[in-house]
Amino acid sequence: MVQLDRVSVTFDGAPGPTLRDVSLRIDEGELVLVVGRTGSGKSTLLGTITGHVPHFTGGTLAGHVRLLGRDTREHRPRDLADLVGVVGQDPLAGFVTDTVEEELAYGMEQLGLGAATMRKRVEETLDVLGIADLRGAALRELSGGQQQRVAIGSVLTAHPRVIVLDEPTSALDPTGAEDVLATITRLVHDLAVTVVVAEHRIERVLQYADTVVHVGTDGVVTQGDPATAMVTADVAPPVVELGRWAGWSPLPLSVRDARRRATAWRSLAPRHPDRIPTDGPTLVEARDVVITHGPVVAVAGVDLTLRGGEVTALMGRNGAGKSSLLWGLQGSGDLRSGSVRVHATDGPRDGVDVHRLDAAQRRRHVGLVPQSAADLLYLDSVGAECVQADRESGREAGTCRGLLDGLAPGVPDDRHPRDLSEGQRLAVVLAVQLTADPPVLLLDEPTRGLDYAGKAALRRSLHDLTARGRSVVVSTHDVEFVAETADRVVVLAAGEVVADGPTREVVVSSPAFAPQVAKITAPQPWLTVDDVRYAVGAPS
Incomplete structure (x- = not known):
């Protein structure tokens, strides 16, 4: 089905090959899990299978990649569209239409399928992925998890022989991820579709995999059965x-x-390390917060107090209102009613209404890293971003660069942010936000694109902040990160708080959120x- 024969990939300006002398064979009806450290070359390996490397990415490819006998040297990606479907890390970047139904049909239109066939497949896909209620929804108005499901659906409708997915569950809540993986495994077992998945949340996919492909940081790629491959893999759930x-x-x-x-x-007698409860000062008080998007009530009367020295995890299914609440706490999101007051040591006793502050003032009180962290990067180099952050925050030159080196050492000043790995981009945005030294930091799905080592580095950074009296809120579906990192868990459902308490008390009893x-x-x-x-x- 898929064969790589002594494939090496070298990009212009790189000190050496990203992939070295790779030989793989993937048979029909296999679910292949690709694992490796962030930046090791997993996406490059996927790109060689689809033909995007080197036709779209540039660089030099040595060796041969064949899909059902078609050599990617002689067949460009458009010539392989009937064989292979691709879902990238950022679903919104891959959409070409405006609504869910149009996006599901678009790929089939390009393949010249009949109207009756397209209608039938669209209906089947809407039902299989549980998104029938989103049929006419605008793609840009969907949550990140909903966009991911639509992106997967747009590939499924074309019925390809090979499906390549780059972190397909990264934006999904645990239940949504299980639904998507159930769909993928049905394709593998019932229709003999070959599926290649690169995923940092290995714990979600490993039990379903037939084969594990490990991409080393030295470009060496190995293939084996999952139990054997994971003995020596440098990433592990x-x-x-x-x-x-x-x-x-x-x-x-x-x-x-x-x-x-x-x-x-x-x-055994139950015992565990005690997590010392936080009794820090109140930094944010949100009272009866209501946030609406048109007729949709995203946040429905939420009360929330944030204290210094505490990491709070904000959890809940896709569309529960987590992102809307974060923007409301930061002061940029419009409140229909309620209030959000921030407290500073040199401010009034009853705090300051964050929604009455201008952008520069808000940034000094509450920092926010959104789901698409790169949206905050608009200059052409890492060094320029750091210099601008120092200037806007009134900090000494080199402050942002020093913070970045603590988060992700070795990121070059002259590198364009678009050329960084997901983890490196997150580190740059985090450093930019921390340059203003806000007492409260809000992060929306910060572990997307991070391997286990990257998550550990992020965890250490967040704990360093709380040790200095800061308050951190992390909106996430990553239950393993929450188990290791959070002192407190707040669960939202339909815009309301349905659980709020110490991490151990909230997640141990939850079928969905237990690690x-x-x-x-x-x-x-x-x-x-x-x-x-x-x-x-x-x-x-």
């Missing part, structure tokens, strides 16, 4: 980390497999592999 620590062989790939191995642990370790060891109150190490001691 909690279930694999737990298996490695416990010495289980073969490694468990799913919660079910690991739970069968962990039977003895569940009878892997909690599911493996329930009813024990453990969230992370470190919790298990603390409670169990040396593995038997």
Whole structure:
């Protein structure tokens, strides 16, 4: 089905090949999971399969890539459109129409399919992905997760033989991700479609994979069955980390497999490292906040208090109102009613209405990193962004650059932000926001595009901020990041707060938001592999 024969890819100006002498064979009806560190070359590998590398990206490709016998040297991506469908990391960037129904039909129109066939496939896809109620919705008005589902649907309607997906679940809540993965596995098992998935949230996909392809930071690519490949992979989900620590062989790939191995642990006396409750000063008070978008009520009467020294995770299904609430807390989102007051040590006792401040004043009180972090980067180099951030915030020259070096060392000053990896772009935006030294920092889905090491670096940065008395709010679907990072979890549903409390109390009992370790060891109150190490001691 897909064959790479001694493929190397080298981009202009790069010190060496991104991929080195890669030979792979992917058979019909396989679900292939591509893993590796951020920036290792996973997207480049996907691009070679689709023909985008080097036809669209430039650079030099040595060797041969063949899809059902068609060599990508001789067939451009448009010549492969009937064989392979592609879903990129940023769904909005790939849309070419205005509404959901039009986008689902567009690819089929380009293939010249009949109207009756197109209508039937559109209806099937709307039902399969659970987005029938979005049929006539404008694409730009959808949440990030809804856009991702539409992007996947626009590929599914063309019925390709190979589907290539770059982080397909990154913007989806746990339930939505399960729905999408169920659809993908049905395509693999029922229709023998070959699916190649690159995903940083390996815990979501690993149990479904037939083959794992590991892309090393040195450009060396290996292929093997999942249990064997994950023994030495430099990225691993909690279930694999737990298996490695416990010495289980073969490694468990799913919660079910690991739970069968962990039977003895569940009878131990429950103990876990204490998370010291935060009793910091109140920095933000939101009262009866209502935010609407036209006739849609996105936030319905929310009360929320944010304290210094605390990481608060904002969770909930796609469309629950998380992003709208963040913009409301920052002061840029329009409130229909209610108030958001920020407190500063040198300000009035009852605080300041953040919605009455201008943009520069708001930035000094509350920083916001949106879902598409790159939207805040508008200059042509990293160095220029840092200089501008220092100037706008009235900080000493080099402040932003120093913050960036602490978050992501080695990002060149002359590099264009568009040429950075997802994690590097996030680090630049975070450094820009932190240059103003706001007491409150809001982040919307910051772990998209980050591997486990990148998430650990982000976690350390956020904990450094809270140790200095800052308050951090992270809106996210990443339950593993929440388990490791958050002191408190607030769950939204239909714009209302339905749960608010310490992380352990909120997520352990939640089927949707419980991390892997909690599911493996329930009813024990453990969230992370470190919790298990603390409670169990040396593995038997």
